[in-house]
Amino acid sequence: MTRLRAVLWDVDGTLAETERDGHRVAFNQAFEACGLAWRWDETSYGELLAVTGGRERLLHDMQRRADAPRTPGEREALARHLHEIKNRCYAERVERIGIPLRPGVRGLLEDIARRGGLNAIVTTTSRGNVDALLRWHLGASWAESFAAVVCGEDVLRKKPDPEAHLEALRRLGLDAAEVVAIEDAPAGASAARAAGCAVVITRSVYFSQAEVPDAAAIGPGIHSRAGWRPSLPDSQETAATVSFDDLERWWAGAEAPARR
């Protein structure tokens, strides 16, 4: 049987819960720094997450603001400026408070590597944000733990477009049928599926109710082997957290369209 060769990890919401207490707070700091009264509360930010990419999210939000700049050029310039400040604030915040990896993530990263699988990052967030997060947890040479790192700057079209996943497959030299993507949000799942990858969904704070009917598996997070669909077999010998073997089991059972 072909083996699972690589795991393509999403970052925000999947590796860590970065959105509510990380990116959102940093966006608000950027608004304040620019003298804008705009603020994104937890609920409205959750709705804005339907738009992937921080700059794109800012532009989308400006459409409903009477005090936003009038011309597209001015809006674009303001969005770029705010986004730069926000990413600086985000990196400083991550360095200062640290945002924990979701429980079980670190162990699974290590299990994948131990079993000869490849780990890769496939995110449409900015590289600096990934660097700040993973440097804190894995040290300055964190990128050496990943066979490919694809970030927002590496693609023209962000998720749900499949470009980031396709770019990761190109860099890994693998076929979509040989990998599984781990995502938390429907947009990420759509991107991975459109690239032909099987998808495992770890539910996150902002996407706790999301339904992803064509996922190979959907569950509460890597920390638990309970609560997954399809369920995992009970075994006293296996660890309490999701393992490489579990991913391989789901991957092998994924419906054909995901593995074309």
Ligand code: XBP
């Ligand atoms: C997450 C995103 C990002 C972050 C903010 O992408 O949509 O926009 O919210 O990051 P993914 P930037 O799920 O692919 O990790 O401001 O750098 O875009």
